[in-house]
Amino acid sequence: MSKGAQTRHQILDHASQLASQVGVGGLTIGVLADDLHLSKSGLFRHFRSKEGLQVAVLDHAAESFAATVVRPALREPRGVPRMRALFERWLAWDRDGVLPGGCIFVAAATEFDDQPGAARDRLVELQHQWIDVLATSFLKGVEAGAFSPVADPEQFTQDLYGIMLACHHHSRLLGDAAAESRARRAFEALLTAALPSTPTRT
Amino acid sequence: MSKGAQTRHQILDHASQLASQVGVGGLTIGVLADDLHLSKSGLFRHFRSKEGLQVAVLDHAAESFAATVVRPALREPRGVPRMRALFERWLAWDRDGVLPGGCIFVAAATEFDDQPGAARDRLVELQHQWIDVLATSFLKGVEAGAFSPVADPEQFTQDLYGIMLACHHHSRLLGDAAAESRARRAFEALLTAALPSTPTRT
DNA sequence: GACAAACACGAACGTTCGTGCTTTTATTCT
């Protein structure tokens, strides 16, 4: 790896950590440069604009997410084990991953949902990819007979997302230590409801 | 209402709308003053600091939330109707309330979850109040026999919060028009599971 | 109608913001 790419990598490592606390939009060239003992212009050169930096941070975090959450989980067998792995690794990533402020995408989501631009576009793309992983994993489970064929993958995915978001909210903001175990309980209930041949309510 | 209080009210009306889009931390004295055709200093005088403005915006939005969501819903009869009213009014508040960017507290939650200060403190307080309303309403439903006594109000509340957050996320960021109907379906499932004498799974 | 209080303004402050230049220092390749 060339010197430049190396520096760029270091910048993005630190920037994504900072962004998980102050938000992607809260990133600042000056603060970043100070922290890394670089000049503002020296740092700036690596990205061609602040927006370029933001997009790069999102990509950097997405790669980290793929490496620590997605790829390992996809090595689990289809059905319940894979779904549970996705969920548990997602929780762990938010709880004690490399990002001190928790999942950077959760923060970015509400930050950019009303602010058009390149950063928002990339974020939406990344979120769709992730949701697609979840939905596809669920569908593969259905094919394998692990989940009921009448279950709606998109409903499942959105519900799953909600469990995760509520966990983040209750533990990060409200400091509720029981949030994670509640999230787990909700996940089990969601799973159970999706199992095949569950007694249908009449 | 005195002149000052009137101006202050107008400022907060506009500020909370703006904050729902750019975030409470993204508020700016200068922009606010320009929009309202006030001088920066004239506006500033109403709050003694930027943090004062942020806290005031949160309070202002909370009062609006209480008036359009909480109080009307609490007039519904205990149990399912009241719970449903809370949920539906919550959804409506996020969808097409006075705040163009959706629920300001959803945005503020991820914004402040790592940033200590007066604004965060007030936000946490307001969120606890709201969660308390939800949990208490559920408990009253239990007392009235509408919900199962073995159901956990805190679990119910967190799950409910997740449904709401996921709906916000999927519709606001991802532009998914079906998000709200999925949220409604999830809510019904949550309600159903909490009804008394549901067949216990063996 | 006078007077005090409340309200708003304009100018200026010291910082920090993002973004350009030009120059110096490191690295890479022959």
Add this chain to the structure above:
DNA sequence: AGAATAAAAGCACGAACGTTCGTGTTTGTC
């Protein structure tokens, strides 16, 4: 080793940031 290239620094810019201050202009009270 030295030429070619990449990377970082240095410096400067205009704009916007929150905040303060002094000065007018409304407003409400007697």
